[in-house]
Amino acid sequence: MTLRQKTLLMAGLAVSIFSLTLVFFANAILLDSFSLVERKEAEDNVSRAVNAVNAEIDSLGAFLADWTVWDDSYQFAAAPDSEFVRKNLTVATFGTQRIDLMVILDSSNRLIYGTVYDSMAKAFLPISGEMMNLFQPASPLLRQAASGGAVRGLVLAPESPLLLAARPILDSEEQQPMRGVMIV
Numbered sequence: 001m002t003l004r005q006k007t008l009l010m011a012g013l014a015v016s017i018f019s020l021t022l023v024f025f026a027n028a029i030l031l032d033s034f035s036l037v038e039r040k041e042a043e044d045n046v047s048r049a050v051n052a053v054n055a056e057i058d059s060l061g062a063f064l065a066d067w068t069v070w071d072d073s074y075q076f077a078a079a080p081d082s083e084f085v086r087k088n089l090t091v092a093t094f095g096t097q098r099i100d101l102m103v104i105l106d107s108s109n110r111l112i113y114g115t116v117y118d119s120m121a122k123a124f125l126p127i128s129g130e131m132m133n134l135f136q137p138a139s140p141l142l143r144q145a146a147s148g149g150a151v152r153g154l155v156l157a158p159e160s161p162l163l164l165a166a167r168p169i170l171d172s173e174e175q176q177p178m179r180g181v182m183i184v
Contacts, residue, residue: 060165077179
């Protein structure tokens with residue numbers, strides 16, 4: 001082998017080693033950077049999803065804050081009548097408030113009113129027996145609401161996860177005893 005061949009071989013080997021080292025380090029640096037970007041983007045997406053869910057839960061809570069300290073609701077909980085249902089629990093109410101479920105229980109946790117709203121069919125459906133199990137007196141949801149506290153959150157129902165809010169039904173002045181619980 002001549003000196004020229006040896007020199008070319010050594011130069012080629014040096015360039016190959018340098019290139020492989022450069023590719024290895026560039027790959028490690030870029031993959032690390034992309035991994036950080038992907039992780040940050042995933043965290044941002046999860047944060048946006050959590051904020052959207054919290055906004056929906058807050059919306060349900062705001063609806064209940066209005067309806068559960070309303071004298072008409074307070075009267076309905078004491079003496080249920082079809083006129084209250086006809087005037088207030090309409091397709092428009094459920095549609096504009098984006099409510100899919102409403103349950104009104106009296107102070108003994110007996111069902112006064114309960115329905116599921118199908119927004120596609122714009123129709124009311126009965127609540128399934130499995131769903132009603134969520135509203136049993138021993139339920140943490142009812143215990144908290146019955147003790148005077150508002151409850152809001154995500155519940156794993158038999159059919160699907162639900163965003164729920166529950167509050168005690170009080171008079172407008174919040175002076176009289178609780179007459180039940182409303183859940184949406």
